[in-house]
Amino acid sequence: MWDHEIRAMASTHAIIAASVFMATILPAVLVPGFSVYGTHLLWLYSVSAAVAAVSVSVFWLLGISPPTKKHTLGYKLSRLFRSCLYFFLSCLFFHTVVILYGAPLIESALETFSLAVLLTSLTTLRCLCVLGPNIQAWIRVFSRHGAMSVWDTCLQITVAFTLIGAWLGAFPIPLDWDRPWQVWPVSCSLGAMIGYLTGLVVAPAWIHYHRKQLTYKCK
């Protein structure tokens, strides 16, 4: 049963990673003048959209989302509405945090917000998929004993890697090398993306090697 879950996770991650690559390559073929640095925002949106779409559909197909108590249409709709609301709030939250960390307040607000959208679709969206719109559960997941399934552990790993990647991405900005990827927010979004991809690879591997130690209380 564990091997089965890990295998499912690995293939999910492979699909998501593939979607990221497609979202980078396809526009490069289709849109003239597309490049990751040059038209950075376009790349950001395409990657965010791809990750969002693929994650939502894959997790929905797999049926990872927590069991809902009611099955009425109204309840489902309110869940959907809350999910959208949380997504937007999370964008705002990331935007604020990034500004507090020193991003320019007004000048490149669009760039900053795009970065926030990317971070949201890499982290918050996954939380929404795995845990549903339930902030208490989100807070609970990020504690040592909070994971209650392999998917929770996987969520911990990918989110941590993404955020650390984005954080590390800020480090090259002050250097006086004058490279195109030092422009705000290129290095941060690249860092987040690389962190996310690393997380996708690391999570199944880590879980695979630690499957003996991992015990989940109830599922």
Add this chain to the structure above:
Amino acid sequence: MKGLTVLSLLLWLCAAYFVGIYLFVGGFLLVRLEVNRTSACEDVLQPGAESADFCRGPPRFRRVVVLIIDALKIDFARFDPTKTAPRPYENKLPVLEETVSARPAQGRLYPFRADPPTTTMQRIKGFTTGSLPTFVDVGNNFASSAILEDNFIHQLGQMGKRVVFMGDDTWENLFPKKFYRSLPFPSFNVKDLHTVDNGILQHLYTTMMGDDWDVLLAHFLGVDHCGHRFGPDHPAMADKLTQMDGVIRSVMERLQDDTLLVVMGDHGMTDTGDHGGDSQKETDAALFLYSPSAIFPGPPTEDEPDVVPQTDLVPTLALLLGTPIPFSSVGQVLLPLFPPHEQTQGAVRPLSQLEALWINTKQVNRFLDTYSSLSSDIPPERLSELKASFSLLSSDYLGSVGAGRPPSPRLASSLQAYLTSVRDTCRATWARFNPAKMAAGLAVLTFACLACFVMSELSAVLTEEKRAGLKGPVAAALTVGVAVAAAQLVARGYVEAAWCLAAGAFASEALFLWRAWRLKRPAVSKNGAKAWKLSARRLLAPSLAVPLLRCASLLSDSYVIYEGRVVTFLLLSLALYVPVRLNWDGHLVPLTSDPLKSAGLLPSPALSPAAVRKESSSLIGCLGVLVLCACVSLSFHGCREEQGGCSPSPFLSPLSRLQDSQLKNLYYILSVGSLGVSAYLLRLWLCHYGNLNSSGGTAFAARWVLPLLCVCAGLHWAVGAAPEGGFRKLAELIRVAQLALPRAAFALLGLGLALIWADPLTVFLKTRTTASARSPALPPRYRASTGISPQAELHHLIPQIYQRMRRSLEDGELGGGEEDGRPAVEAYGLGTVYSAPLLLHCGLLGVGLLLLHPEGLALAFLLLLLEMAALLHIHAAAANLRGSPAASTGVFSVGWTPVALWSLAASQFFHSTGHLPTFPSIQWGAAFVGFPDGHSGTFLPACLVSLNTFASNILFAVGCPLLLFWPLVREVRGSRGVKGHGEEGEDVVMEMRLREKPHQFSAALLQLSTRYLFILGAQVFSSVCAAAILRRHLMVWKVFAPKLLFEASGFVVSCCFLLIGVTLVLRVDVAVGRWFKKLIPDASRTRSLGFSSKLPH
């Protein structure tokens, strides 16, 4: 408590660090040997030639007038008639341009480039000796001593020229008794724009008309002071420059044909009006040469120099006036002032270009010979190259000009090339390091850092042991030091103190580390494996990784340039890590809120869910405050020259510079408001914890001295902001107030600090009978919060204390933890008996330091206070949420995270109080607070300026022990959350817990201070490494060397004030011990009463 052990260990550690820094800085900062020989008229420059070289024939000029206009930037001197809207400093000296264009044979204007440091004294030294300065001439700068090297003024005196001097009195200190007549005026008060200039103008023209002078030196200071006071972009600067224009015109009218006029600036100024650094704005001054008779061959030609180095003035003037060139001069003559070789025929004729160059070359060659025989600084291969090229030139010259043949056309340019290459060689050589000393300094520093870390890990063992004292290491230091000194004396005949210190420090550290290594084993077996383990995992944990990143960032020039923002970024990252980590460990949210959690997995929670929720929300709230403070404080940053597109914070300029009176009022109100709020918050805290009830010295300081100090500060600002000449009638009063108010504030500060030190106790005692009538708002003295229910604790704790107290009475034992046994006595403020004086100390110091800053920074200081409080609260809340180890195990250890946050905040506010690690950014105005007329010595201004520069380091260092007390102080809150369960849970021990376990107290204090020292020391170490590794980097003198000096001096200041803070804690401890001893008999009388009133609950 073993105060002396703690103090001596810390002192030893600081000494080790200081020795390391001293060694490294001594090897890193450049040195030049002063050649104490002088040139004379009859000198024969080239051995073998018979005729004397200097003083041949009649001089070109008999007299010279030198007008030095301090800080006359080249931009001030240029004139651009096409400018329609010139800035206040532009186009204000039209006389220069008019002369140059109308009479090109008589006048010239050049940019005049100074060698950094561009401070007035260094420059005077530079352009009178013709030599190059070394990087920092601190020794000379602070002990304004006479110039001993051969110099132009000395040469003029030797030739019997009458030098009349008027102006800046720095000259009088540099050249005592060298002037025929001298009219010095005080120069130190930068607010005074007119005294020096008007003094000069009173005498200048009459002296010129007289006939008892040959050289007239006038040094005007108005432009420089105007820059310092208002900046260049201010109407006052326009007035000043216009005045100077008039002066130059009048002097030119009175000149005679045999007189040369030199108008020059000694350096430029930055856009803020300061100088001292090496940016082009500071180095490029103006040089204007004029004579009523034609001196230049014609209008400027192609081969005129673009820029004249300041060293070139001395040889030029010397040869024009017919005096010897000073011995150590490495400048070259300014060729346009000498006639070309072909035109100089005839019996009585001035020196031609070639002759002047040749004399100059021979003089420089002689200096090079002498210098290389005295010192082996100059690389031998370079030296032999220069010698070869000189002998080539020599034969060339003697073969052509000496023999009367026409010289080859390239001779002049190759002579010039030779002079330039000597100058460059000298500059490169004097920018040379002493690698052995640098390596020794690095080694001592490395071991000091290591010893510091070891000490922080082994603090419990070190304070426990009797022999852990420093007898061994200190003895080793002394023996080895003396042995090395003796060996040096035998081998070389003299002692170099640096090496003795190095050997001593190194031996001492090595011995300490070896002993620690041996101590380690029992320590590990006692405390388990967790002590003393530096695994990779631990280094990767953010609490150490973030300080490591900060250290690594010092190795990159871009990161040093943007240091203020980098530090804020790291601070926020680490602060955000605190709740994340707490949540990861499952402490942040109450466990009950998670129904899925099985209770058996975690140890039973120390706090109830309500308390957890309260603590968590207070933690998050404080985090918000911290983030807000950090972000707002970014707006107080200054600007480095390297930061393009940056404008310095408007709060950094003093109010007197503001012209908009409405804005001025707004700023003033804001400043006074922030000051008031800070003081009020401090008082509120003291009042809340009952520390204001007592009648001791500290409470008096809090009640009266602090508010008075604030009032003084507010009034001082008001007086300082008063517009110049706005209140003509009150001018005298304002002058007195400017003198008296800050001095009164300093006196009050001294009084407050003295009161705190003399009587640090803030405890108000009430016996139980009166206590029943106390107001409920005042928190009682004793509360306890362990994990047990308050009622059980009450029954448990008090009899225990009672037992202990009785035992102490019977044994007659003194001190220790027996003082808790007076349940019948209520003591207000006992719970915060350690932190209250410390906090007040910080507050008083803060207001005092604020006085030394521009007024607008009061807001930054308020933010500093808030951020400090937020950090302390976050630390306390995190400790409480973690289940407060102090309550359960009695170990008061402070983790790395809060200490790292504390040190990051110190660096952050270094920048947020408008400071930068560059010399131009030093706020010199601090030296004049309370001393508007300047100083006689140099010690006091140096102190004031360093207090101003390192204000944030000082405050955070003094306040460092608060990190130890705060979780204990804040225990109250934790148990108030429990209050719902039982109203009797009133007895909280707070800081008295420390008295119960004096040993752990001293261990924790030592650990906290060594941890703080370790982080600061690691920063110094890394900037030392940066300077050592990157010593050939392009940016070394612009970025790394100043950063090293600032970091090192900041470290020294922090160490001193950390020691002061720790000593204050120990002082309080002694006072508390004495107080308890005095109380015990009293307690034994009333204890039965106490129990009767307490136990029935």
